[in-house]
Amino acid sequence: MQEARNQYHAKKYAQAISLYSQALEMRPDPVNSAMLYNARGTAKMDAEDHSAAIADFDRALGLRPTETWTLNMAAWLRATSRDPAARDGKVAVQQATRACELTNWKDPDIVDTLAAAHAEAGDFERAVERQQQAIKIAPWPDRMRMHERLRLFQQRAPYRQKERRR
Numbered sequence: 432m433q434e435a436r437n438q439y440h441a442k443k444y445a446q447a448i449s450l451y452s453q454a455l456e457m458r459p460d461p462v463n464s465a466m467l468y469n470a471r472g473t474a475k476m477d478a479e480d481h482s483a484a485i486a487d488f489d490r491a492l493g494l495r496p497t498e499t500w501t502l503n504m505a506a507w508l509r510a511t512s513r514d515p516a517a518r519d520g521k522v523a524v525q526q527a528t529r530a531c532e533l534t535n536w537k538d539p540d541i542v543d544t545l546a547a548a549h550a551e552a553g554d555f556e557r558a559v560e561r562q563q564q565a566i567k568i569a570p571w572p573d574r575m576r577m578h579e580r581l582r583l584f585q586q587r588a589p590y591r592q593k594e595r596r597r
Contacts, residue, residue: 432450432454432467434450435447435450435451435454435470435474436470438450439470439473439474439477442477444474444475444477444478445478447470447471447474448471448474448475448478451467451470451471451474452471454467455467455468455471461494461495462494462495464490464491464494465490465491465494465495465498465501466491468487468488468490468491468494469487469488469491469498469500469501469504471487472484472485472486472487472488472491472501472504473504475487476504476508481508481512481513481514481517482514482516482517484504484508484517485505485508485509485517488501488504488505488508489505492505497533499530499533499534499538499541502526502527502529502530502533503526503527503530503538503540503541503544505523505526506522506523506524506526506527506530506544506545506548507523507527507544507547509522509523509526509548509551510523510527510544510547510548510550510551510589510590511547511551511589511590511591511592512591512592513591513592518551519551520548520549520550520551520552520553521552523544523547523548523551523552524545524548524549524552524554526548527541527544527545527547527548528545530544530545531545536564537568539565539566539568539569539570539573539577540565540569540573542561542564542565542568543561543562543565543569543577543580545561545565546558546559546560546561546562546564546565546580546581546584547580547589547590549561549584550583550584550588550589550590551589555584555585555587558584559581559584559585562577562580562581562584563581565577566578566581
């Protein structure tokens with residue numbers, strides 16, 4: 432596992448993905464499997480294979496359905512991926528809403544994801560509302576990027592990732 436993390440941090444995503452896959456072949460317990468699917472999904476996301484990343488996040492959620500980080504990442508990719516095949520606004524809204532509920536609507540990054548999900552689903556009015564909510568609870572340094580997305584949603588445009596999530 433440590434070697435996979437080292438490869439990931441060295442941005443050698445293919446090697447990291449391979450090592451995480453080998454670890455999963457050992458059939459660890461559900462908690463460790465969920466952690467490995469999360470790690471492999473993150474490596475796939477950073478390798479720009481968003482559909483495969485979502486599949487891994489969904490596998491992790493099958494094992495640990497209340498993992499807010501995983502719900503958020505799956506929803507974020509479904510809402511903002513540059514790959515149209517990876518996007519699904521309806522599922523993104525469901526996953527982000529669940530993550531917001533689990534965090535009592537207090538995590539600005541998750542509320543931000545919900546705003547992006549609403550925009551992807553075509554509900555720009557709700558996207559603007561949620562983005563304004565995220566801005567209100569976000570720390571000062573994060574507000575600028577959130578304001579940029581707010582302007583997009585006000586113009587009835589969804590947000591698309593540039594490179595990596597935050």
